[in-house]
Amino acid sequence: MSPRTPKPLPPARRIALEALSRCLLSGLDIQAALDTALTVRPTDPRDSGLATETAYGYLRHKGRVEHLLARFLKDPSKLPPKMRLAMGVAAYEIVFLDKVPAYASVDWAVEFAKTKPDARLSGLFNAVLRRVAELGETAHDPDFYRKDASGPEFLTRWYSCPQWLTDLWRRNYGEEDARAYLEAQLNPPALGINLFGHPEADELFAELAALPEVLDIEGMSFALPPGTALEDEPDPPLARQSFAARQVIEGLNPSGWPGPVWDACAGRGGKTRILREKNIEVLASDIHRGRLAALKRQLPEVETFAADAVADTPPRQPGTVLLDLPCSGLGVLSRRPDTKWKRSPRDLDDLVRLQTAILDNAAAQVRPGGALAIVTCTLNPDENQGLVRAFLASHPGASLHTEWTTPPDSPLNEFFYGALVDLG
Numbered sequence: 279m280s281p282r283t284p285k286p287l288p289p290a291r292r293i294a295l296e297a298l299s300r301c302l303l304s305g306l307d308i309q310a311a312l313d314t315a316l317t318v319r320p321t322d323p324r325d326s327g328l329a330t331e332t333a334y335g336y337l338r339h340k341g342r343v344e345h346l347l348a349r350f351l352k353d354p355s356k357l358p359p360k361m362r363l364a365m366g367v368a369a370y371e372i373v374f375l376d377k378v379p380a381y382a383s384v385d386w387a388v389e390f391a392k393t394k395p396d397a398r399l400s401g402l403f404n405a406v407l408r409r410v411a412e413l414g415e416t417a418h419d420p421d422f423y424r425k426d427a428s429g430p431e432f433l434t435r436w437y438s439c440p441q442w443l444t445d446l447w448r449r450n451y452g453e454e455d456a457r458a459y460l461e462a463q464l465n466p467p468a469l470g471i472n473l474f475g476h477p478e479a480d481e482l483f484a485e486l487a488a489l490p491e492v493l494d495i496e497g498m499s500f501a502l503p504p505g506t507a508l509e510d511e512p513d514p515p516l517a518r519q520s521f522a523a524r525q526v527i528e529g530l531n532p533s534g535w536p537g538p539v540w541d542a543c544a545g546r547g548g549k550t551r552i553l554r555e556k557n558i559e560v561l562a563s564d565i566h567r568g569r570l571a572a573l574k575r576q577l578p579e580v581e582t583f584a585a586d587a588v589a590d591t592p593p594r595q596p597g598t599v600l601l602d603l604p605c606s607g608l609g610v611l612s613r614r615p616d617t618k619w620k621r622s623p624r625d626l627d628d629l630v631r632l633q634t635a636i637l638d639n640a641a642a643q644v645r646p647g648g649a650l651a652i653v654t655c656t657l658n659p660d661e662n663q664g665l666v667r668a669f670l671a672s673h674p675g676a677s678l679h680t681e682w683t684t685p686p687d688s689p690l691n692e693f694f695y696g697a698l699v700d701l702g
């Protein structure tokens with residue numbers, strides 16, 4: 279009898295595995311990896327939806343899933359990385375995706391294992407994933423993860439976070455706030471939508487404002503509950519916009535900033551858009567030309583130029599420099615859950631050095647009486663309060679005007695820090 283040819287992977291799993299492998303094994307951002315995997319072949323919207331949900335959900339819960347698998351595998355590190363990933367994704371589905379029956383997840387993973395050179399692994403996949411399925415509700419019981427664990431080890435397992443990060447948060451923010459941050463990063467972020475520039479903004483505003491599920495409104499920005507999905511990506515001039523990012527800018531009262539504003543790390547223009555909505559004059563630059571091109575598509579009237587904020591001078595002298603700094607992103611893990619598996623404590627020091635150099639150059643460009651508006655999306659005091667305190671210590675004329683942080687109990691699941699510094 280000839281051996282049966284293994285069944286091909288169902289499309290949603292093929293896309294999720296391709297994207298996760300590029301993200302975790304080759305370093306691509308998860309959204310870029312998914313976009314690439316989804317554009318290679320035409321995909322049914324239900325499959326792309328399931329692939330996206332699986333990829334993000336797996337990244338959020340990877341630590342918890344790996345702990346489960348380690349209970350049933352002698353040495354998980356002996357599995358080839360792609361096999362380990364496939365077993366993890368199937369286990370994630372079994373534990374977290376109610377709409378997928380466990381036998382379907384075991385089935386595709388076993389068939390996948392059969393396509394690999396060491397086809398004996400399919401027996402191992404079958405045995406381990408069946409044991410995971412047998413756990414049922416136990417897989418959601420915190421006590422299961424407490425077994426043989428110290429307090430910090432338990433947090434690492436349950437909240438699916440590397441221990442250096444749980445330690446950093448407990449040490450700096452205390453037990454209660456650290457738990458709030460750990461809980462938030464396990465969930466999706468709130469959906470933020472901004473209407474600025476839309477020809478039918480007034481009608482859309484009235485429609486959105488009437489929705490009972492709206493969490494918050496600020497100017498032309500709306501926050502909808504975490505996990506709210508959009509049928510299609512909004513086209514310009516409608517834009518997705520982190521509502522927590524909007525709050526930090528509002529917290530620094532941009533209408534009072536001396537103008538014009540140089541948005542020196544403008545990226546795709548998320549913050550530029552908020553300033554333009556308030557009719558503030560902005561010069562926007564970034565080191566990344568592709569991002570600036572995207573900004574120009576969204577906000578064609580804004581003056582843009584490529585510039586390295588560590589060294590370059592803008593074409594006109596600004597009254598304020600907005601520095602939405604490159605940072606470790608530890609405050610937006612709900613939106614970019616791959617970050618927690620890619621960052622290391624060493625990156626944090628390198629980032630503080632880069633941020634310090636950007637602040638120093640920006641301060642030298644501002645006209646007398648001007649200001650720096652500093653923003654990060656991280657939960658690391660060295661990149662937030664520590665960075666600003668060190669800047670104030672080395673610039674005797676400068677003083678702290680306002681400081682703002684997202685409250686730990688925010689329903690948005692994203693955390694930003696901001697400071698407005700008067701340069702004197």
Ligand SMILES: C[S@@+](CC[C@H](N)C(=O)[O-])C[C@H]1O[C@@H](n2cnc3c(N)ncnc32)[C@H](O)[C@@H]1O
Pocket residue numbers: 542543544545546547548549550563564565566569585586587588602603604605
């Ligand atoms: C947090 S993101 C900015 C997000 C953007 N302001 C928004 O609201 O959409 C940080 C930006 O800093 C840029 N960046 C990193 N290093 C830089 C440098 N040396 N000079 C200028 N921009 C830099 C990155 O390309 C990235 O777009």
